[in-house]
Amino acid sequence: MSSEGTYTRVCALGEVPEEGALGVEVDGTPVAIARSEGEVYAISDICSHxxxxLSEGEVEDGTIECWLHGSCFELRTGKPINPPATQAVPTYRxxxxxxDVLVSLDTEKA
Structure with a gap:
């Protein structure tokens, strides 16, 4: 479909809440599709801590918060911005x- 990797349709854009997330699976990989500040992101749906x-947590200001212990991750990079998480989670194109919302599990940046 693209020279940047294979994209898979995961949901309709209307299914992704404003400032919220939707959990989906792409080829057996749990992915959170999140919308924040008008942008749509795909990030691993599994907290690194x-x-x-993660899709069950709050989305706000470009971050997603783990509902269990409160770690927040940047949606753009997957980096944790507060403890207890110390490891980033994968992000996807x-x-x-x-x-249609399409996701590529190819984590290499173009």
Whole structure:
């Protein structure tokens, strides 16, 4: 589909809440599709600290918060911005095609 990697349709854009997240699976990989400040992001749906679903946490100001212990991760980079998490989580490429949200699990940046 693209020279940047293979993209998979994961949901409709309308399914992703404003300042919220939706948990999906891409080829068996849990992915959180998050919308914040008008942008759509794809980030691992598994917290690097407690292995719970990030998509169940709060999304605000370009971050997603783990609902269990409160670690926040930058949606753009996956880096934790507060403890207890110390390791980043993978982020993935996103394309919007009409009302379709497409994700590539290829984590290499273009």
């Amino acid at each position: 407690a292995e719970v679903n 996103v394309k919007i095609d009409g009302d």
